[in-house]
Amino acid sequence: MQTDYRNREKRRRAAWIAFLILPPLAMMLTFVVWPLLSALSAAFYRWDGMAQGEFVGLKNFADVLFGDHFAALTWRAFRHNLFVFFALFVVQNSVGFLLAWFIYREPFGFRFHRVAIFMPVILSTVLVGFLWKLFLDPNFGLINQLLDMVGLGGWRQPWLGQETTALPALVLANAWHWVGFPALVYLAGMQRIPREILEAAKLDGCNGWQMLTRVVWPLVTPSTTITLTLLFIGAFNWFELPYIMAGLDGSPYGSTDVLGLYFYRTAFGNQTAGIQDFGHGNALAVLMFLFIAAVATVITQYLRKREIAL
């Protein structure tokens, strides 16, 4: 009787735990894991548009990396993504770090600035993209009008219309949108540094700049691990902002073409070439996924080792 009761209790408990765990697990398996694995396997097949053909091994991968129609575009997009990553590292993460330090020092009004710097982060990329597209308009845009007003009319540019300035303009719009995120992650990292360390550094004669570069920066490595990893994933997944501001073809003349746009065009086609190519699309997606996962892991591992326990 006693063991019977215990067994029944045990079963009821197991059923209860299963009831809790299985639904979310099933959601993840159906809508995240299964699609990711399917993308991997589908990349090994020939595709006629949306219809799966025969097994072709590594052909799709070879095509997008080295093939005639694909390779030039793939590597150009890859170079643009690299540029975006490094440019964002400077203007988004580094500026975010400096702003975090200014807020950390708690000068007059710092609470208000902390709220203001995060304000653009909650806006949608579509909205930010259109807003900046209107501001950067060559004839009527705010930016050129502003340059006129301050007497720098000679610097007027068709910012999004010329190859040299289009991608940097997109980078700046992205930095405006997101700078609050690294800033607040760095701020949280700074607030975890014990005050005694900063006080000791000051007693030892550190000036503000030395304290920032030699004490604070090494001690906020946990924040850097997060911001740098997310920046990398974001830069190589970049799609919405260039799509909204420069179009699916990465105009002008492909100067803003990034892997996200190229992947979308290959998979779902566009107005000029309306063909859907799921085979090469999946191959691109898998290569991007492996690259992002590998580099993100390396960044995380490398920075974790440099983290200093406080």
Add this chain to the structure above:
Amino acid sequence: MSHAATNDPLFPRSSAGSLIAAALLIGNTVLMLYPIVIMVFSAFKTTAEIFDAPFAPPDFTYVENFVRIWGETSLPGYFVNSVVITGTSILLTLILGTMGAYGLARYSFPGNSAIFMFFLAGLMLPLKLAVIPLFLQMRDFGLLDTRLGLILIYTAMGLPSTIFIMTGFLRTLPVELEEAARIDGASEPRIMFSIMLPLSIPPMVIAAIQNAVPTWNDFFFPLVFIQTDARKTLPQGLSVFMGEYTTDWGMLFAGLTIAALPLTIVYILMSRQFIRGMTAGAVK
């Protein structure tokens, strides 16, 4: 935040460094807010006024742009779709995420930590790259071009962070709470609903915000999955709207303002929770 700001010996407010910091922060804040202010200003102007005096504040009596958006465009419908899709997927994410997190945090069973690691790994996966198989899957399920399809995707995408946040919190609740109830004869579901969940409202708010912002703002998945105009979400509909009114800048800015309004109001009212929600996970 951790120390008294006004008389901080480390960074006295009157020092040159603090004054420079204050000045640079003011400059940055202007840079952050001015574009948004211009957007709202321009929404209350005619297109001619925007070109004539782009920086001048309006008198806010010209509301024709908003009247026309309400009466002539599909933007109100997009707005309703976004509310329905975001609301439903947040609700589902919270229910499923809290269930999973509760099971993982409060019970030990074989495979517990493996399942937790599985959910954690989901934090790093860019689902965008699996969009082709997701597209075929939605087609096979008959969910292509439906709001339910988007809701399911957003729910699955929100689960890892929700489980991460909720597990972290639920683990901190003392065992004594449930043991006392168990001795009193309460069933496991009763313990969860009557004792544990009422204590878990704050982390639920954080998890809800963390998922609501990217879901409300998402452009990519509607772009791929939704074709019918009546089912489009706000960001997606906005891009259609922008295409139609390319020369009517007053309408464009009014549309942008309407799209930005809901999250902005909530953000201004509860910025602390928003910031914590959006940086949760990054800031432990």
